[in-house]
Amino acid sequence: MATEHSHDACRSVRDLLARIGSKWTVVVVRSLRSEPRRFSELKRDIGDISQKMLTSTLRDLERDGFICRKVTASIPPRVDYALTDLGRDLLGPLDSLGDWAVANQHRVDAARARAIAAE
């Protein structure tokens, strides 16, 4: 299947890559890997993400069915985010890619160093 490249397949692949290629998506998904988290926990856990980006990343992931949002109407309000089945399924290919990235990072770095040296 991977060797085909129908227009539909290309579209869905590019759609998915656009989503997981956005700056914070993978970090947020990985941060939800083992258990649900509150908004502020995510923010603290990730560290250098702005409120705005955390919010919009969560909205996008929710919209596409990767996470679900549970609101507890208390004072102060409490909102928990958790991976859905679809979100957990995504962890598989994501981890594959992540492992590949870690394993081959030195090859990319070497290529970049060569490119700079050749300038």
Place this chain on the structure above:
Amino acid sequence: MATEHSHDACRSVRDLLARIGSKWTVVVVRSLRSEPRRFSELKRDIGDISQKMLTSTLRDLERDGFICRKVTASIPPRVDYALTDLGRDLLGPLDSLGDWAVANQHRVDAARARAIAAE
């Protein structure tokens, strides 16, 4: 390994995702899957990519060691692009992700439809 998330690992994963998440990277790599191609062949094969984006995508991929560029100084000039070993290695995780995207596209579409219906 996948469950770790050291800072270095996160950086390399995000680096890679930024590259393959850019609009044309995957399309270009897939277009080079089976054999080397000339600039104009790539452009014709992909269709709706601009010269500028094809050039810069090829430059980035070359810089990171995923493809190599072979110039034949003739008139008219001829330039062939081919995947390197690193580029071919990337096809593996890329195909996994692609297969996942094709297989699960309907779930994402369904989630989006639900999100729109709930508005």
Place this chain on the structure above:
DNA sequence: CTGCATCCATAACGATACTG
């Protein structure tokens, strides 16, 4: 605590014209 609204800077992308 959770988030929305606003404004701003930069980067990505695209169209067009031109060149060795």
Place this chain on the structure above:
DNA sequence: CAGTATCGTTATGGATGCAG
């Protein structure tokens, strides 16, 4: 043929202030 140069548009990300 295989680009480079330029310009304009849109998308992305970040900082800050305000609100339920």
